[in-house]
Amino acid sequence: MTAIREYLGRNVRQYGIIGALIVIVLLFQVLTNGRLLMPDNVASLVQQNAYVMILAIGMVMVIVAGHIDLSVGSVVAFVGGIVAIAMDKWNLPWLLAVLIGLVVGALVGVWQGYWVAFVGIPAFIVTLAGMLIFRGLAIVLVGTTIAGLPPGFNAISNGYLGNFLGYVANRDMLTLTIGALAIGGLVLTQFRARATLRKNDLEVEPMAAMVGKLVLFALLLGFLTWVLSGSTGMPIVLVIVGVLILAYTFVLGRTVFGRHIYAMGGNLNAAIMSGVNTRRVNFGIFVNMGVLAGVAAIVTTSRAGAGVAAAGDGFELDAIAAAFIGGTAVTGGVGKVSGAMIGALIMGVLNMGLSIMNVDPSWQKAIKGLVLLAAVAFDLVNKRRAGGR
Amino acid sequence: MSTDNVILEMRGISKTFPGVKALQDVTLTVARGEVHGICGENGAGKSTLMKVLSGLHPHGTYEGDILFEAEPCEFKTIRDSEHRGIVIIHQELALSPYLSIAENIFLGNEQATRGVIDWTKTNAEAAKLLARVGLAERPDTKIMDIGVGKQQLVEIAKALSKRVKLLILDEPTAALNDEDSAHLLDLVRSLKEQGVTSIIISHKINEIAAISDAITVIRDGKTIETLDMRGSEKITEERIIRRMVGRALDSRFPERESHIGAEVLRIEDWTVHHPIDQSRKVVDGASLTVSKGEVIGLAGLMGAGRTELAMSIFGRTYGTNISGRIFKDGQEIQTHSVHEAIMHGIAYATEDRKKYGLNLIDDIKRNITSSSLGKLARFGVVDQEEEVLVAERYRRDMNIKTPSVDALVGKLSGGNQQKVVLSKWIYADPDVLILDEPTRGIDVGAKYEIYTIINALADAGKAVVVISSELPELLGICDRIYALSQGRVTGQLPRAEATQESLMHLMTQEKEVTSR
The missing domain is CATH 3.40.50.300 (P-loop containing nucleotide triphosphate hydrolases)
Incomplete structure (x- = not known):
């Protein structure tokens, strides 16, 4: 028992943030008289906040490396505008337009990465400039709005996977299958990791802590699956976000590229003296951020059904806030995709719950600001206590 | 040692961090006007002891008594101890690189009248202090333009500006070359003649043996002994090292037979x-x-x-x-x-x-x-x-x-x-x-x-x-x-x-x- 308490003490940050999410969900569930977790609202929670999650993935990498990206909101508008123009003016098929969007996102990343990595201008300045440049270009290209996009494209953020597997007891089998696979995969990988540690006689977290954590996550996933399967089915955008989360968790945790990002953020000098090619890594981080901003642009444009010059306003701050609430260190070197995703969910639930309650948008902003401050303050206090001496 | 000869007495000092007893019943007695060395391995508790003395670990977080000039002291902050004339200079120097020598010396103690800084007085006072520590630099030179050795002297000048009675130097020569080290040690000797008592913590045992009047050895958070370096018995470096590590080092360097190839x-x-x-x-x-x-x-x-x-x-x-x-x-x-x-x-x-x-x-x-x-x-x-x-x-x-x-x-x-x-x-x-x-x-x-x-x-x-x-x-x-x-x-x-x-x-x- 003491072992578990000790373990929880050491990992209070990790569990604290999950606990905060649950508390906020339950709070709004009560405040909205149960409307927050109604099936339609769960689906639109995912659809409306997909952009934060996508951008937060890239932002975690940027911040862990010790940079910041202020331009992603403008890049979303810029790329979204080009994608809309490609379909509306050039009459290109929507899949090709999506591809063009990703390439343009990458090119934006190349542009900003060049200045940061090879010229050595601080990312704050490069992306502040980018914020102005790409917002301006978006307005030049789009004017105000380009509407009337093809239904196939609009389905990305508003549609659902078809129910190829039919229904069982009025529930979509495909959604249930995906949910079951996700839970099964989670449990399997955790137990395999544990077995590996065991095999090599290494310290493992207490069984109860691990089971508790798994049950918690399984319940979350299970609940989501259950709600969605009973109504709308699996939102397409949730599949996109899910794949990105898995892929980037792997990239950050297991690849040389990911490890070099942590090394640079933790101690840039030591990374250089260890032979890390910091220019290449920095360049890669910004190209990657550009591509993810492209994905976010596609998702946002699809959700709105139109290219809008004012799209993505404030997205950069949402993504940065999600990363920080999720435990990414302001000074770099520390941060996880999973944390940022929970951060994004907290922001999303706040948005959703406050909207359902008809809270004035100005108040919504103020409340989100306070939550960000509280999360980072909690983190600091915690570190100080853990630091001890 | 008669009591009026003792400037500082720390009695029964114990300090516990979560899970670690950093200090256990440590005693330290420093005579007025002497140079007192403190030796010990890393983690022996030297720095913790000095933090207790300077108020960085405030009164109440440790057990035991501190008597400075025969008065009990309960320092809550560094300011309290500095007010009594105890100044600590840390291994990592705390100077602002973009400010001048004079500004650094009077940082937090600005020479001002009604909130307006008197630059003439600041620079004049600084120049006097620099002369005392033997540093031939203009007071308006920026800290980043002088070497570490000279920066160390600026720190001491800053301590002197606070009317220091007991100067604590934590690894003062760790980053200095031999010439600068020698100069620093000479300065400590001349301060001693001016009546400033010093405590020196150092890994360089030869140095500490050469300059100290007494050496206290600390090991595993306990006082092992205080050696009188001016007594009739000659204290060797080997003896100090032995007390620090608790075992005799038969040879400080392991033997090796060289096989040199291409x-x-x-x-x-x-x-x-x-x-x-x-x-x-x-x-x-x-x-x-x-x-x-x-x-x-x-x-x-x-x-x-x-x-x-x-x-x-x-x-x-x-x-x-x-x-x-x-x-x-x-x-x-x-x-x-x-x-x-x-x-x-x-x-x-x-x-x-x-x-x-x-x-x-x-x-x-x-x-x-x-x-x-x-x-x-x-x-x-x-x-x-x-x-x-x-x-x-x-x-x-x-x-x-x-x-x-x-x-x-x-x-x-x-x-x-x-x-x-x-x-x-x-x-x-x-x-x-x-x-x-x-x-x-x-x-x-x-x-x-x-x-x-x-x-x-x-x-x-x-x-x-x-x-x-x-x-x-x-x-x-x-x-x-x-x-x-x-x-x-x-x-x-x-x-x-x-x-x-x-x-x-x-x-x-x-x-x-x-x-x-």
Whole structure:
């Protein structure tokens, strides 16, 4: 028992943030008289906040490396505008337009990465400039709005996977299958990791802590699956976000590229003296951020059904806030995709719950600001206590 | 000792951190007007004791009594202790680089009337203080424009401005060359004549033995004994070391039989210019060789260009306008980037492990593998199981004291951090290892372990280059020692012929003055 308490003490940050999410969900569930977790609202929670999650993935990498990206909101508008123009003016098929969007996102990343990595201008300045440049270009290209996009494209953020597997007891089998696979995969990988540690006689977290954590996550996933399967089915955008989360968790945790990002953020000098090619890594981080901003642009444009010059306003701050609430260190070197995703969910639930309650948008902003401050303050206090001496 | 002769008495001081008893019933008595040395291994509790004294660990967080000038003291902050005339100067200097000497001296104690700073008075007072510490610099010189040795003197001037009665110097000479160290110690002696009592904490036992009137040895948070250095009995360094480590060190350096093979690395006519002041040659036409199974030393005073030489070879991480040739196994090579240097089998373990060597907020295993992730990766994916096994192997082989390789490096002691740095470079499996001050700031026991590791590397056929400011260390472990002065190699001596005197002679050889 003491072992578990000790373990929880050491990992209070990790569990604290999950606990905060649950508390906020339950709070709004009560405040909205149960409307927050109604099936339609769960689906639109995912659809409306997909952009934060996508951008937060890239932002975690940027911040862990010790940079910041202020331009992603403008890049979303810029790329979204080009994608809309490609379909509306050039009459290109929507899949090709999506591809063009990703390439343009990458090119934006190349542009900003060049200045940061090879010229050595601080990312704050490069992306502040980018914020102005790409917002301006978006307005030049789009004017105000380009509407009337093809239904196939609009389905990305508003549609659902078809129910190829039919229904069982009025529930979509495909959604249930995906949910079951996700839970099964989670449990399997955790137990395999544990077995590996065991095999090599290494310290493992207490069984109860691990089971508790798994049950918690399984319940979350299970609940989501259950709600969605009973109504709308699996939102397409949730599949996109899910794949990105898995892929980037792997990239950050297991690849040389990911490890070099942590090394640079933790101690840039030591990374250089260890032979890390910091220019290449920095360049890669910004190209990657550009591509993810492209994905976010596609998702946002699809959700709105139109290219809008004012799209993505404030997205950069949402993504940065999600990363920080999720435990990414302001000074770099520390941060996880999973944390940022929970951060994004907290922001999303706040948005959703406050909207359902008809809270004035100005108040919504103020409340989100306070939550960000509280999360980072909690983190600091915690570190100080853990630091001890 | 009569009571009015005692300036400071700390009685029964105990301090507990979660899980650790840092101090247990420590007693320290300092006589007025003496220089009192404090010796102890890293982690013995010296710094904690000084933090208790200065109020950094406020009254109430420790047990025991502090009597200063026979009055009980309950310091809550550093300001309280400074008010009584106790000033501590830490190892890491606390000066603002962009402010002038005078501004730094009076920082927090500005010479002002009704909130408006009187610059004439500030600079005039500062000049007087600088004269007292023997620093010939203008008071309006910026801190970043003077060397560490002079910065140390500014710190002391700042302490004097606070009417210091008891001056505490924590490792004052750790970053100084011999000349600056000597000057600093002279200053402490002259302050003593002016009635300032000093407490000096140092790893340099010869230094502390030379200057102190009394030495208190602390081990494992307890006072072991206070030695009277002015008494009839002659106290030897060996005696102090024995008390510090609690066991006799029969030999401070492990034995090694050299088996020197073929030449591995040759540097020819290597010249490096200062990165900012590009007209200045920091390394000037240096040439050296090192062979398989050989340990060579680079001796030199601060500013001789030893670290700069090593870093410029290691991927040009220092300097501009670098010229010269590098031969590896007889073939000329280029080392334009760190990656290239590592590929050619050259490794450099830095003198400043916190700044250049380690990611303190990451764990031990990731630090060890950080220079050679490619070895662990397939298609860019790191084999984490293998990584843990590698780290475990080094934990055992290098005797890194930690509960787990998942522990953060920042939580380790200096000696164990150094072992992580060495593990990192040994894992890279280089042919040439350049170790820059490998035993700086680590305790005597850990030093011995590091020497053993160096010997093992040489026995395994590596070529090892050791940069050290401690001449006995170079004499104890090297086969051959190069001396550098002002960026030039002024000579080399085989171990049998080298003595501290002969090396010092070469290290202080001045450049002939050429027309400018």
